[in-house]
Amino acid sequence: MKEEIFDRYIQAGAAAKKILTAGADRIKPDVPLLEVGTFVEDMIIEQGFQIAFPANISLNEAAAHDTPRPDDTRTFTQGDMVKLDIGVHLDGYIADTACTVDLGDQPLLREASIVARDAAISAVKPGVAIGSLGTIVAQEIKSRGFLPVANLTGHGLDHYCLHKGPNVPNIPGTGGAILEEDMVVAIEPFATTGTGFVHDGKREEIFGQVVNRPVRLPAARKILKEIEERNGLPFARRHLHVKSVDLGLARLVHDGILRSYPVLCDVSGSYVSQAEHTMIVTDDGCIITTA
Structure with a gap:
């Protein structure tokens, strides 16, 4: 990877980490979702970067792809399980990162996606088959009494490209694409109290x-x-x-x-947690840009 491209990924990742933390700190009961979404996106621009995708703020059984409407009146409520997923880019080189804010009392569900993410990242290096990462993710989530979301995956990233191969599964598998040096990959486990499958919401x-x-x-x-x-x-x-x-x-x-x-939603009444980092595969492991 050219040094100038590597540097842009690193800069975008450092900004994404800072902005995700600041956004998550604002998620509290009675705060409007629109306020947090606007804050995050304004901060991306103010820091000298660009928005790679709208701030995703997904509640409870919603796993991904929710963002406030222009006239959104929703506020966070005590008991909500909130996923904040943000994308930052510098000249098209993207950092994608997410966290879960638990406004209730489900620390183990939140922990499940974090530990699964970190365990999968620890196995990343050239020559590793993607399917083995899914096995690691599923083991960590299931060992805590939850299910991984089977039809959501991590993904590769490229210049102005948010989703490209290889897809990183959250369920057990063998084989699949082989990790190579200089690949840019986002690993994002989802743990759920529901069915383990998401469907399109309204x-x-x-x-x-x-x-x-x-x-x-x-x-x-x-x-x-x-x-x-x-x-x-x-x-x-x-x-x-x-x-x-x-x-x-x-x-x-x-x-x-x-x-x-x-x-994207699991069944009504369920809760989903998410954790995500972006990394660059190196000759002997990886560099996490968003950590």
């Missing part, structure tokens, strides 16, 4: 561009203009400053130009 606030082609609807054209600088990275409805934004988004999704990211 909320859709995050979108990403799939293709670029002409559209006739004025609101749709304005949205595409506003997101040009995203270079394909995801954005939120609240990031747009376009009249008839809902109509424009609906048209772009219908035409296959944008894809939506529905909130």
Whole structure:
């Protein structure tokens, strides 16, 4: 990996760590979700970086992809299990990191995802098969009485690319892709009190561009203009400053130009925890950029 690219990953990771900690400290009962999401994203910009994806703030059975609406009135409540997942990039080189804030009394569930993440990271080095990391994650989570979320994975990262191979499973496996030096990988175990599978919820606030082609609807054209600088990275409805934004988004999704990211949920009444770090694979292990 070129030194200047390595440096950008390291800088983005250090910023992400600082911003995640500051954002998590603001998660308290009665605080609006929108306030925390705005704080995190404003801090990314103020620190001289860019937003790799909207601040994900997912509650309880929601595992991922929730972010506040522009008019969101939700506040955190005593008992909530809150996942804060943020992405920071510098010139397209991304740091992806997440933590869980327990506003209730479930320390073991929160611990399960953290220990699983750290155990998997300790096994990272060139030549390791991805499937073995999933086995480690699942063992740590199950040993604490919970289930790993089977249909969510960690992932590779690349320039302006948030998700690429290899996918890092959270369930036991053998074989799969082999880790190589200079790979950039995010490991993110999810532990749940539910079924171990997530499904699409009703909320859709995050979108990403799939293709670029002409559209006739004025609101749709304005949205595409506003997101040009995203270079394909995801954005939120609240990031747009376009009249008839809902109509424009609906048209772009219908035409296959944008894809939506529905909130991913386990069964109602369950709780999910998450922990995530980004790392660069080295010749004898890895460097965690977000630690």
